[in-house]
Every structure is written in C-alpha cells, then in structure tokens.
Amino acid sequence: MDLLKTLEDLYSQQHFKSWAIESLSGAVRIPTESFDDMEKPGKDERWDIFADLHVYLEARFPLVFTSLAVKKVNTYGLVLYWQGSDPSLKPLMLTGHQDVVPVPDGAADLWKHPPYSGHYDGTYIWGRGSVDDKSTTISTLTTVETLLKHEFQPKRSVILAFGIDEESGGLQGAGAIAKYLLNTYGADSMAIIVDEGGGYMDYNNITLAAPMTAEKGRVDVLIEVTTLGGHSSMPPPHTGIGYLSKLISALEDNPFPVELVPGAALQAVQCLAAYDEALPKAYRELAAKAATDARAREQMKQILLGQPGMHDLFAARMGTTQAVDISQGGAKVNALPERSMAIVDHRIADWSSVAAVYEHYIDVLAPVTARFNLTLDAFGLLPNDTRPSAGYVRLAPTFHAPLEPAPIPPTFGAPAWDVLAGTIRATLSSSQRADSLSTKTPYVGPDVMMGNTDTQYYWNLTSNIYRYSHMGYLDLYNGAHTINEAIKAEGFLEMIRFHSRLILNADEAGAL
Incomplete structure (x- = not known):
C-alpha cells in the first residue's frame, strides 16, 4: 500500500502528467497504419513505419526495454516478459495493438488538428490512435516503466503483448504472438488476459463500468452472380446486377432474429x-x-x-447483424454484366454461430434463386444442380476466416473477475481528477464486445479473457476510427492508475 500511495502522489504531479501525455502524443505522431491488403512483414514496405515506433518506445521507456525480456515476433509484434519471483503463479497478460486504421485520402483537412499531430490543447490529446489503441499500449508501458523506477519486483510474472494489425484482422500480429506464447508457455498458461475493450460511464447517480466478457463472431459473405452477359440493346428482364439487387433486398427484408437471452x-x-x-x-x-x-x-x-x-443499437447487441458494405458489377455501359458481387459483413451474436448464418442465407435466398431460375451454390452445403439456368449464384466466406463467438469467461465470484472488478471499483472510487467520479458509487458488470479484438487468437491461453480499457466514454471527443479522434488527458491518466492497480492487485491475489 505504501507503493500505491507513492504512485498516486506521483500521478497527481504536473511533471508526471506532462511526461505521460507527451508519451502518448509522441506515439500518435508515428502513423502505424495497417491495411487489409498488406503482405507479411518483410514483403511490404508499409510495415517499415513500425520500426520507427519501436525506436520511439525503446527511447521513451528505457527501463521496460532493458529490464524485461523482449521478443519481437514476426518482425514487429512485441512480447515483453517481466519475470516474477514466484514461478507457481500464472502470469498476468496485458495486451494492446500498435497499429491504427488509415486516415482516408482527403480526410485530414476535416480534422481540427492534423490526425498525426498528437496535439495536446490542454484538454484533449488529438490524433489517430489516441483512442484506439495507442492509449492502452502507452498506458501499460508507462505503468511498467514507473513501477520499475520504484524498484517494484512482482511475484507474479507479467507479459505485455502488442500486435501490429488488429485493425485488419490480427493474423500477422496477435496470430503470430499467440503461436509463440503457446509454444513457449503452453495452453492455459496465463492467469488472466486483459485487452482493449469496455470502459465506464455515468448513469444518474452511479458510475457503471463494463468489461466485455462476450465478443461477437464474424463472417464476411460474398454473394456472386454470374450470367452470360451480352449487348445492352437486347437485355433480359433482369441483368446480373438486377438479380444481385433481388438477393440483397431479400436479405434486408429478412434480418437475423434478435433475442435477449441469459448472457x-x-x-x-x-x-x-x-x-x-x-x-x-x-x-x-x-x-x-x-x-x-x-x-x-x-x-x-x-x-x-x-x-x-436506440433500436439499431440494441438490435446489434442482441442479435447477428448484417451490413452490405461492398458491391461491384458491370464494366461498360453497353455491355450486360457477366459478374456482379456484393460482400456482406456479419457480426454474430454471442448465442449464435457461423453455421446459423449460413442456414439463414439458404432459408432466405434459396426461394429467390428458385423463382428466377438461378443455380445456387451456398457454401458448398447444397447438392450440385446441373439443370440449365439463367445464371449462377455463389455464396462463400471471404476476406477473413469465419470466426465463432468467443468463449464466455467466468464472472461474479470467480477469482480473476473479482480481481478485475475490484480494481475497477477502487480506481474509480479513488479518482482525484477535477471532474472526479469518486462522488458516485461504481458498479461493474459484463457486456458484449460488438467488434473483434486480438483476443480471438488467445482463447487457448486462458479462459479468463476480459476486454477492458478503463476508458471513460465521456472522455472521448468523437470515438474510435473517426474524424477528430481524441481523448481527454485526464481520462488517459486514469488508465495509467487502473493499470498500476491491476498489476499490484493481481500480484497479491494468489491463485487465479
């Protein structure tokens, strides 16, 4: 407790605040964008910017990179191992990611401050990654650097893992890191994993914090329509694009069921x-x-x-979503399209499955293809149809491998949950910020992660996976992936307080 008091005193001092804020600002200034079409590190020069971030991190957090064992996985993935004194205790694993979503061409002019300026205006830290997810990464590194300065030696080992392509699926970063950790430490080797995710918010006279215990699955479905084509002067009743529009309309007219189930x-x-x-x-x-x-x-x-x-928000929380995000068809104004396609993004409800998505497609689209005499190949699940037809419709997963909803970790009464929830409550109730939340009673409850995180690769490392950033929703200027992405500096400093308490509390918790 003496160390905790020392840290709290330090975190309230202006020189520490300035150093921490500049640490995040400096990381934001390095545009570590990840793209969906990137090849592996070493085969795509767009990865090279991550080397600049590593140079910055090593200079900014010298004790971390000299005191911890550092492993670079797949060139730019980072795993840092802080050896604990008690090998019988499974490690605490804190994760984040180094990459950010790209700023589209022409969008920079719409920002109040340039997206890679890391500008601090006295209230907000501005820039891409200030929210997602360099704030989590820098908060964690700041915490460990500070603990090392105060000569803290953990009993429980601590592992930091920072991916490089979470925003484009995570395969090169967390995917490679997971393989390394499984090969090195084995399955079920971690006590608890805490990754980016939920935060906290005021509701009337309470503060409610929500670690994300559920994470939705995902599958992107290609709908491809192939027809013979021909000259536009002699069109059939429906072109390939017309057929495609009928299929899309049928999907949107028959959304996935929404259910509020125990969970x-x-x-x-x-x-x-x-x-x-x-x-x-x-x-x-x-x-x-x-x-x-x-x-x-x-x-x-x-x-x-x-x-x-609020209909769309709650429907998305309780059911599988569908969003037609990409469509293409036709090459010339006087030529009937031979190939038309659309890609539909689905985030799968935690109570559902990839198979249920496929079944829904067949139930909804098979009558449409039959009505228009189209051959349907639905995920390879239907018998081959060799009859003559007006066209061919293929349904198949695309982009990423289909992902089932995540396993649900234990909550109330489970040691790992109790350590996390207790840490959140203690951090909120002891906040000293100017607009302190400590006057309100904090409560902690599970929630659903709508998108996907790097934790999808870590399922075999522990059953105790929680997605929680300790980010105040009112501390965000717009949110993640937005124009004018920014976080209040006071909110970022609260993240450091949380990570400090989490490491100290997990160290004292015994078996998890």
Whole structure:
C-alpha cells in the first residue's frame, strides 16, 4: 500500500502528467497504419513505419526495454516478459495493438488538428490512435516503466503483448504472438488476459463500468452472380446486377432474429436496472425477473428496441447483424454484366454461430434463386444442380476466416473477475481528477464486445479473457476510427492508475 500511495502522489504531479501525455502524443505522431491488403512483414514496405515506433518506445521507456525480456515476433509484434519471483503463479497478460486504421485520402483537412499531430490543447490529446489503441499500449508501458523506477519486483510474472494489425484482422500480429506464447508457455498458461475493450460511464447517480466478457463472431459473405452477359440493346428482364439487387433486398427484408437471452447483454441491462434508482420501478422489477423468466426477457427486449433512436443499437447487441458494405458489377455501359458481387459483413451474436448464418442465407435466398431460375451454390452445403439456368449464384466466406463467438469467461465470484472488478471499483472510487467520479458509487458488470479484438487468437491461453480499457466514454471527443479522434488527458491518466492497480492487485491475489 505504501507503493500505491507513492504512485498516486506521483500521478497527481504536473511533471508526471506532462511526461505521460507527451508519451502518448509522441506515439500518435508515428502513423502505424495497417491495411487489409498488406503482405507479411518483410514483403511490404508499409510495415517499415513500425520500426520507427519501436525506436520511439525503446527511447521513451528505457527501463521496460532493458529490464524485461523482449521478443519481437514476426518482425514487429512485441512480447515483453517481466519475470516474477514466484514461478507457481500464472502470469498476468496485458495486451494492446500498435497499429491504427488509415486516415482516408482527403480526410485530414476535416480534422481540427492534423490526425498525426498528437496535439495536446490542454484538454484533449488529438490524433489517430489516441483512442484506439495507442492509449492502452502507452498506458501499460508507462505503468511498467514507473513501477520499475520504484524498484517494484512482482511475484507474479507479467507479459505485455502488442500486435501490429488488429485493425485488419490480427493474423500477422496477435496470430503470430499467440503461436509463440503457446509454444513457449503452453495452453492455459496465463492467469488472466486483459485487452482493449469496455470502459465506464455515468448513469444518474452511479458510475457503471463494463468489461466485455462476450465478443461477437464474424463472417464476411460474398454473394456472386454470374450470367452470360451480352449487348445492352437486347437485355433480359433482369441483368446480373438486377438479380444481385433481388438477393440483397431479400436479405434486408429478412434480418437475423434478435433475442435477449441469459448472457452478457442481459447482465448489462440488469446491472444498470439494479443500481440506477432513477429508472422506473416497473422496469427495474422486470429486469430482475428476466434472469429466469423468458416472457420477462421478451418484454424487456421489446422495451429496449422501442426506445427512441436506440433500436439499431440494441438490435446489434442482441442479435447477428448484417451490413452490405461492398458491391461491384458491370464494366461498360453497353455491355450486360457477366459478374456482379456484393460482400456482406456479419457480426454474430454471442448465442449464435457461423453455421446459423449460413442456414439463414439458404432459408432466405434459396426461394429467390428458385423463382428466377438461378443455380445456387451456398457454401458448398447444397447438392450440385446441373439443370440449365439463367445464371449462377455463389455464396462463400471471404476476406477473413469465419470466426465463432468467443468463449464466455467466468464472472461474479470467480477469482480473476473479482480481481478485475475490484480494481475497477477502487480506481474509480479513488479518482482525484477535477471532474472526479469518486462522488458516485461504481458498479461493474459484463457486456458484449460488438467488434473483434486480438483476443480471438488467445482463447487457448486462458479462459479468463476480459476486454477492458478503463476508458471513460465521456472522455472521448468523437470515438474510435473517426474524424477528430481524441481523448481527454485526464481520462488517459486514469488508465495509467487502473493499470498500476491491476498489476499490484493481481500480484497479491494468489491463485487465479
């Protein structure tokens, strides 16, 4: 506790704040963009900028890179191992990623401050990566550097792992890191993994923090229509693009089911209802009843979907989504298209599966292809149809390998969850920032990660995987992946306080 008090005193001093803020600003200035079409490191010069980031990190955090064992995986992936004094304790693993989404051509002029300026205006730190995810990475490194300066020696080993392509699937970064860790330490070798993810927010008289325990699956589906083509002066009733539009319309007219089932989404609703006394009494009672009553869950679902302006948000939290993001067709104005295609992105509900997505496609699109005499090849699941037809429709996964929803970690009463939740509560209740949250009672409950993180590669390392950044939602100027991405400096400093307490608390927790 003496060390914790020393750290808290240090973190309140202006010289530390300035150093920490500049650490994040400097990292933001290095545009480590990752692209979907990048080849492996060593075969694509767009990776070279990551070497500049490594030089910066090594200079900014000298104790980290000289005191910890440093392993570079697949050239730019970083694994840093801090040896603990008690080998019987499984390591604490903290993860993040070095890459950022690209700034589109022409978009820089729309920013208040240049996207790679790392500008600090006295309130916000501006730039791509300030939110996602250099704030997490720099917070973790700042914490370890500070603990080393104070000669802290952990009993429990600590592993830091920073991927390089989370924004484009994670295969080259976390995918390679996971293989290295499994080969080095084995399966189920980590006590707990904490990656980027949830944060905290005020609700009336409480502060609610939400580690993401569930993570949705993903599959991108190619819909390809092939026809004979021909001259536009003699068109059939439907061109390939016309057929494609019918298929897309059928999908959008028949969305995936939305269900509020026992799990993280329901727990998030129940946690808020249990502690926010400003909510109507009938709503709070219904939420409590929904834990064991299917009819109450259905009523709760309808209430959530019926909230003004919130239907799409709650539908996405409770069901599998579909978004037609890419379409192509035709090459010339007087030539009928021979190949037309669309790609549909799906984020799969934590209670569903990849197979259920495929089944939905067949159920919805098979009647359409039959109506227009089109041959359907649906993921290789249907018998070959050799009859003459007006065209050929192929459905297949594309871009990334299909990903099932993540395994759900243990929560209330489980040692790993209790350490994480206790750390979150202690950090929030002891905050000393000017707009302190410490006047409000903090509560911690599970929630659903809508997108995918690098944790998809770490499932075999531990069952205790939680996605939590300790980022205040009101500390974000716009959010992640946006024009004017920025984070309040005070919010970033709270992340350092959280990571410091997490390392210290995990060190004292014994078996996890």
